[in-house]
Amino acid sequence: MKEPKIAIIIINWNTYQLTFNCLKSLEACSYKNKKVFFVDNGSIDGSGDKIALEFSEINYIKNEKNEGFTGANNKALKVILKQNFDYVLLLNNDTEVNPNFLSLLVVRMESDINLAATQPLILDLPHKKTIWNAGGSFNTFFGLSKTRSKGVTYKPKRKIQTFTDWISGCCILVKIQAVKEVGLLDNHFFAYFEDVDWSIRMKNQGYKLGVVPKSIIYHHSSASTKENNTSNEGNLSPYVHYLNVRNHIYLINKHALFFNSIGTKIYQILKITFYSIYFILRCRFEKLKMVWHGMLDGIKTNNIKQTF
Numbered sequence: 001m002k003e004p005k006i007a008i009i010i011i012n013w014n015t016y017q018l019t020f021n022c023l024k025s026l027e028a029c030s031y032k033n034k035k036v037f038f039v040d041n042g043s044i045d046g047s048g049d050k051i052a053l054e055f056s057e058i059n060y061i062k063n064e065k066n067e068g069f070t071g072a073n074n075k076a077l078k079v080i081l082k083q084n085f086d087y088v089l090l091l092n093n094d095t096e097v098n099p100n101f102l103s104l105l106v107v108r109m110e111s112d113i114n115l116a117a118t119q120p121l122i123l124d125l126p127h128k129k130t131i132w133n134a135g136g137s138f139n140t141f142f143g144l145s146k147t148r149s150k151g152v153t154y155k156p157k158r159k160i161q162t163f164t165d166w167i168s169g170c171c172i173l174v175k176i177q178a179v180k181e182v183g184l185l186d187n188h189f190f191a192y193f194e195d196v197d198w199s200i201r202m203k204n205q206g207y208k209l210g211v212v213p214k215s216i217i218y219h220h221s222s223a224s225t226k227e228n229n230t231s232n233e234g235n236l237s238p239y240v241h242y243l244n245v246r247n248h249i250y251l252i253n254k255h256a257l258f259f260n261s262i263g264t265k266i267y268q269i270l271k272i273t274f275y276s277i278y279f280i281l282r283c284r285f286e287k288l289k290m291v292w293h294g295m296l297d298g299i300k301t302n303n304i305k306q307t308f
Helices: 016-027 048-056 069-081 100-112 174-180 194-204 238-252 260-281 285-303
Strands: 005-014 034-041 059-063 087-091 094-098 115-124 131-133 136-139 144-147 173-174 208-219
Touching: 005 016, 005 048, 005 069, 016 034, 016 048, 016 094, 034 048, 034 069, 048 059, 048 115, 069 087, 087 100, 087 174, 100 115, 100 173, 100 208, 115 174, 115 194, 173 174, 174 194, 194 208, 194 238, 238 260, 238 285, 260 285
Parallel strands: 005 034, 005 087, 034 059, 115 208
Antiparallel strands: 087 173, 094 208, 115 131, 115 173, 136 144
């Protein structure tokens, strides 16, 4: 039987070495009927052009500015949807993959017509001994999307659930038909929580989401969001805090019928209070400002429509 045709989207933003390592690991992938769509997201270090020269077989899409995780993936998805692909794989550039990871994902997808998407088991780099993501679950009362088994030591015989409530955008194999039915990623998220939103929309369409424990990739957690500095603000970018706060509120507003209105408000009040006290005590006033900015912008998202 002929292998289904798969498009793979890799996004780069000023991270040449991570992207290079990711693409090199994909070259050793045992699955052959695939095509890589490489999106450079407004890099200013020349890494996009350098990668395009070194991997001449990839489809190169160059953004003049950083359009976020959602904008960059959507730009590639619009190209892919016009072509004859069966699946699309969204894969973070800060990952490295096992040679058989994709074949195992495809086998699972082909065996269950009710699946919209699957993800592999994701382990931390560089040690490869700790689980970063084994699927996700919801606490609908507080509006939380929790990662299963995060930080747990990986053992091959460990029992991993093979279905998930939400699926990680770090690596997700999606049926093209499901994308056509559900729509693209919501551009308003830019980054963070867009995968949770997509998952809810897929499940609302009647689909299931899967995890394949024997399919394994490795992930440099937060490789694109940490700032290598010794300032009092710490290593995590204040803008990440802005996006996390804003997008969490946007997600809850967007799926108001899915989450509990009272519990989510209680949690958000407690979260903002905790952040505020912590950042004041640590004298991280830029992060404090961004958290409150994110909260206010999140509250304003009640009337925002999904944007592609």
